Amino acid sequence: MTPAELSQAVQAAVSAAVEAGELTVTVPEHVTVERPKNRDHGDYATNVALQLAKPAGKPPRAVAELVAARLREVTGIAKVDIAGPGFLNITLDAASAGELARTIVAAGEAYGRNEALKGLKINLEFVSANPTGPIHIGGVRWAAVGDSLARILRATGADVTTEYYLNDAGVQISKFAASLHAAANGRPVPADGYVGEYIGDIAKAITDSVPGLLDLPEDEQRSVFREQGLALMVAEIKRSMEEFGTHFDVWFSEKSLHDSGAVGKSIERLREQGHVFDQDDAIWLRTTDFGDDKDRVLIKADGDTTYFAADAAYYLSKRDRGSEVSVYMLGADHHGYVNRLKAIAACAGDDMNRNIEVKIGQFVKMLRDGEEVRMSKRAGNIITIDDVVDWIGVDAARYTLARSSTDSTITLDINLLTSQTSENPVFYIQYAHTRMCGVRRKAESMGITKGSAEDFKPELLSTEWESELLGALADFPRVLAKAGELREPHHVARYLEEDVARKYHRFYDHCQILPKGDEEVTDLTRARLWLADATRTVVANGLALLGVSAPERM
Template sequence: MTPDQLSSAIAACLRDAVAAGDFEVDVPSEVRVERPKSREHGDWATNIALQLGKKAGLPPRRFAELLADRLAGIPGVESVDIAGPGFLNIRLDAAAAGELARTIVEAGEAYGTNEALAGHVVNMEFVSANPTGPLHIGHTRWAALGDSIARVLKASGAEVTREYYINDAGNQMNIFALSVYNRLHGLPVPDGGYPGEYIRELGDQVLRAHPGIRELTLEAAIPVIRQLAYEAQLKDIKATLADFGVEFDVYYSELELHSTGAVEDAVDRLREQGHVDDVDGAVWLRTTDFGDDKDRVLIRANGEPTYFAADAAYYLSKKDRGFEEKIYLLGADHHGYVNRLKALAAAAGDDPERNIEVLIGQLMSVNGAKLSKRAGNIIELRDLIQWLGADALRYSLGRYPADSPMTIDPELLKRNTNDNPVFYVQYAHARSRAASVNAEEKGVRRSVFDASLLGHETENELLSHLGRFPSVVAQAASFREPHRVARHLELVAGAYHRWYSSCRVAPLATEPVEDVNRTRLWLNDATSQVLANGLGLLGVSAPEKM
């Protein structure tokens, strides 16, 4: 019996009690069950009597007494005890608890998926680095977390589109092109330009695509260089993200917003909503009407749109494309964007508490990381991947909340020891796969499953952690916190290692294969599945061997 199944069974008991006239109360769609602090108190506990007792006009303990008899009749429930003011402690019989192992194996990759966010249509924008240079350490954390958040959202039933906003408009693109032009002609880096060996590499690619580029005038060359260097740099960004296990569904061009008239259309639409003013030749959006600290200029007095005007057009584009929920993942230096983006949503007629969510991530650092030889003044993501490995980076970034600053210790990540979290979890998966292979070589097959044989205390612990996995995934999605998955995998790994040391899957050479061996193989393989599914949600591989 999974925790979700037990939750549904308790809700059914509540409805039966209401129908029988035991009490009158609105039955919640979901009843929360959790592990008691001490396993001596049972397998699962619920405080539903404390939540509903007063609403039913009863002392919580009396409410618990009325419910306990019905709970005891649930198939698979061995006993129900009432503790304190009305906590219900539930103990499952061994067969009901152990049945979970077969459920997980049969569900396979689907185990852990849930429908908590079914019907939600989400656009997630993250990374969105300027296409004027390689991805660097500042983009690393959001690349990992953004992708993992998208994965847990999809696992919880949401329809998710990963989107990368390409900042390919504005003067920085002209400076970028001029930097490549100067390098092609042996000139110094222009004021405010881009240094680094990668500019020379881009120049070489431009030259291969357009051999006569050096013969063009500056005026004629800049548009050509701008386009060719931009395409080459964006290709490099996509390749680096792919090496990091991150794929985007949509790459959306800021330049397209301007060239298609979307910016002007956005201003007109906001004006129709009644929140636009014309002051001294400029066009303003009254974002202070919705909690912003100051109003924002959309069109300058000289007729040039601001970056905020492009933000407005981009937001309305997402709305027009049917994304009811828009999640923005921004860096630590973007706190000021939260209120203005929420005010923009409100001005567009949306609910800023439902239709837009802005997540701010804190900075990360890596001890001993060196500046890129290619870029010269930054730490490139590609160098971090080559140095530490994508798995180690992804897992390390995934196991901390986004709003907590963090420093990665490379020496720790290189150790094949239990104090290295990614090794600890990956090794548990590899160990479980090796145990499965070894068992099958000794004639153990999953031909028999007798859940009552899984009664060892380490088996109870392992099953409880496996059973909580779907609810952990749902919570990770709801709170946008994939670190919940990482931390839970560490609990599963620890419980597995303890079980492995106490309970043999394959018999000793002198012992016959028994049903307990066959049944334990189910539990072993169920653990493999949960570890693989969880690592997949973090964008981390589940190795067969280590």
């Protein structure tokens, strides 16, 4: 019996009590059942009686008794106890608990997927670094977290569009073009320009592809360097993202907002909402009405539009393209953007607490031999995504960056993350998967199979270690739903490590799976092979959602 099936059983018990006239309440659409921290309290617990007590006009324990009486008649439930003010502690019989192993193996890659966010249309924007240089280490964190989150959201039923916002308009692009132009002509890069080997590499690529470029007038040269430099840099960013396993459905151009007139149209739309005003020859958005620390200029007195005006047009574009929730994942230096972006949504008539979410990721540091690594030869003054991949690999980078809450600063220790020890989190979880695959290979070499589903005897999985592991596997759909609802992929990684892998190792150490010597192959042997295969399935599914490989050998 899965937690979802048990939830339905509790719901049916409530419904039966209502139909019998014993309770006068609205039957809840969903009943939460959770694994209790103390295993003496049963396999699952629910507080449904406490939730229904007030509308039912009865004490919680009286409601609990009515529900418990019906649950005790359900096949697969061995015992129902009432604890405290009215909690229901439910114990499954061994066969019902062990049945989960067959369910997981049969579901395969689909196990864990659910409809917690069914139909919700989400625009998920992340990384979005200026296309003026390689992706730096802060962007690498969002590449890992954002892509993992997109996979998790889709696994929980959401309709997700992943998006990269190209800041391809404005002063920074002009500085980038000026830097390329200077490098190509053998001049020093401007003081406020970009440095690093990549500037020289791009400048040379452009001059090689455009014969006679340096003979053109200076302004024409700068125009070519701007256009082609931007195209080459964007191509480089796309390459890095794809090699990191991160995919974007949309690459959205800021410049397109200006060229299409969307910025001007968005200002008029906001004016119609009553939040645009004119002052000091400039046009403003009254964001202070919605918690911003000051009102924001949309068009300056000289007629130039601001970055904020483009931000407003971009938000409206997302909504026009069908986004119900727009999620922005921004770097650690963007705290000031939270209130102003939410204020844009409110000024547009949206719910700033529902239609827009702004996540801020904290800083990432890298250590080698105990010393912080600060510089990249190619980029000059930053560590790039290619540096990270070269030093620790895609799997280690993605897993380590996704396994911690983005609210916390994280340190990537190169020595640790390239070691084959249990202290290395990615090695620990991948090794657990290879160990599970190793059991299957050894069984096959001995001519042993887990047998057909009809021959599986789930009631034999009755030890405390088997029960503990089955409970962890049953929790996977709930963990995915929680990670999606909170927009926090680290819950999946921590679950794989601290719940599944740890409990599998305990099961492996205490429960002999395969026969030794002349021992016979028994139904218990086959039942434990089912459990090992179910565990392997959950680990592989979880790693896939984090964009990390599940190797069969290491």
